[in-house]
Amino acid sequence: MRVVVVGKGGREHALAQKIKESNLLSELWVCPGNPGMAKAGINCAPVETAEAIEAFCLENNVSLVVIGPEALILSDLKARLEMQGIPCFAPTKNVAQLESSKLFCKNILHDADVPTAKVLVTHAIDEAMAAIEAHNFASPLVLKADGLAAGKGVWVCENKAQALEGLTNLTTQFGFPLLIEECLIGKELSAFALCDGKDFVILGTACDYKRITPDLFSANTGGMGAFSPCDFITQEDTETIHQIFVKTLNCLHEKNLSYQGFLFAGLMKTAKGLYVLEYNVRMGDPETQALVPRIQSDLLELISAATKHELAGKQCKLSEEVSVHVVAVSKGYPEAKMLLGAELNLPQTLNTQLYFAGVSEKDQKLVNSGGRVLGVTALASSKETARTQAYDDIQKIAYEGMYFRKDIGQ
Ligand SMILES: Nc1ncnc2c1ncn2[C@@H]1O[C@H](COP(=O)(O)OP(=O)(O)O)[C@@H](O)[C@H]1O
Ligand SMILES: [Mg+2]
Known part of the structure; x- marks a missing residue:
């Protein structure tokens, strides 16, 4: 297969790296990717708009496209590709309202009889x-x-x-409208499924760290780290997660809104059980960088089966190992004013998996060019060991103003 992954962050780096392991793959590009991925041996093609990606796929006989970021899922890219007969693994714009409208999402949760916070919709x-x-x-x-x-x-x-x-x-x-919700009390986790329109496989769970520091009131970021699997759910919770996906996907299907793509459930484990806070219509960043390295099944085979509605009876096998992913950001992040353009000093070898995000190239050297710059993922038999390995490695990397949280996986 000739595959394109659309996006340029750490999430797409992790997806591309996993897809590269597939026996079904003949060629892979990330559009546009980033120079860090390119240095790590992944083909990057400098095309970014829906129109340019469509042209690239036609020129290069691409047989499957996987879209990472929500902005492109909500663009006309999928419709364009499918008009050209190129399968695109992503939900349609219509059903992607699950993420782009919290009201739409609430209505589906309500109709699907999935536990969620009580809401008053005000106008x-x-x-x-x-x-x-x-x-x-x-x-x-x-x-x-x-x-x-x-x-x-x-x-x-x-x-x-x-x-x-x-x-x-x-x-x-x-x-x-403005939604006014009851506040749920509990611990948050995310669960991920890969869906073919009717059937799905569960990819697993992860927990992320959203704040810039351990202070609960510090600034919100795109995500400073994650670990996988979630370590505070029971076997019963795992079954509930399965039921939550079944009910949601069936409800969508009955409304002629069949869902194909990655589906991300933001969950809260409360004293009364699991509640859905929201859905996202894509993989999470940085949860992907924690979860995907644990996948032992052929991810490309699963994605390809999903585009043909052939997921029934399939499963995704995950490593028993635990992963910890730590993100390094630029000085100033998440404020707009950041210290950028500093050369990245990277060691020759690392024991962990390194994923690049906000980097660009200057005089053939990598420099930081975005808020979240890179991240490392360690896999080990315990979270504590994975944590130690991730921190050992991230400390071998340096650039001016480099910052990361010290408590990921604690
Ligand atoms: N009903 C709720 N009760 C408690 N906390 C909530 C509730 N809804 C959202 N939150 C908190 O706000 C965060 C963001 O809400 P979410 O619905 O995920 O929106 P978004 O990710 O689009 O900003 C959640 O991760 C959670 O910490
Ligand atoms: Mg959220």
Whole structure:
């Protein structure tokens, strides 16, 4: 098979690396990829727009495309490729509303009878104010903008003043509808499935670290690290996760919205069991870099089967080993003003898997050019050992202003 992976981050590096192991593969490109991946031996093609990717795939007789980032899943890329007869592993734009509209997602969860936080959907300031006034703040209140908000659309409010501030902030930026949710208390995890429109295989679970420091109130980032599998779920929870995917996918199917692609469930384990916080219509970044190295099945074979609706009866085999993935970022991240352009000093060899994200090339050297620069994943028999190995290795890498959290996997 001649395969294109679309995207340029650590997630796409991990996906491409795993797809490269497949016996079914004859050629692989990442579009556009990044110079770090290229140095690691992955073909990168400098095409980024839907139009340019379509032309590239036609010129190069590409037989399968896998889209990483949500922005391109929500573009017309899949429709373009399928018009040309090129299978594209991603959900259609229509069903991708599962991520791009929190209201759409809530309605599906409700219809599918999947546990989720109780919600009031408000359409005007008065209505939202009344809901805030009526809440006693014995527990927080969660305000959510409906559409894509790049991690800035959710406020977990401890008191009335905060909720009123959140209301103004969110409605000024994103307008209505505004979702007002009960606050769930528990621990968060993510679960991933690979879906063919009707059937699916579970890829596994992971936990990520969203804040820039261990302080719960520090700035939100794209993700500073992850480990896989989640270590606080029971066998019963694992079965519940399976049921959550079954119910959701069946409900979509019944609505003529069959779902093909990776499906990411954001879950909260509460005292009353597992609840779905949200769905994303793609793999997570950095959860992918923790989860995918544990996959022992042929990932390309599974993806290819999914595009032909042939997943029934298949499974994804995972290593028993535990992974820890640590992300290194640029100084200043997640603020817009960052220290960029510093040369990366990389050792000749590492014992872990190195994935590149925000890097570019200057005078044939790699320099940091984005917030999240790179990450390393260690696999070991225990999380503690994987953690030690990941930190041993990331400390062998250096660039000016390099920062990473010290508590991933603790
Ligand atoms: N109902 C809820 N109860 C408690 N925390 C929540 C709730 N909804 C969201 N959160 C918190 O806010 C974060 C972001 O919410 P999420 O729905 O995942 O939106 P997004 O990832 O699109 O910003 C979650 O990871 C979780 O920590
Ligand atoms: Mg989320």
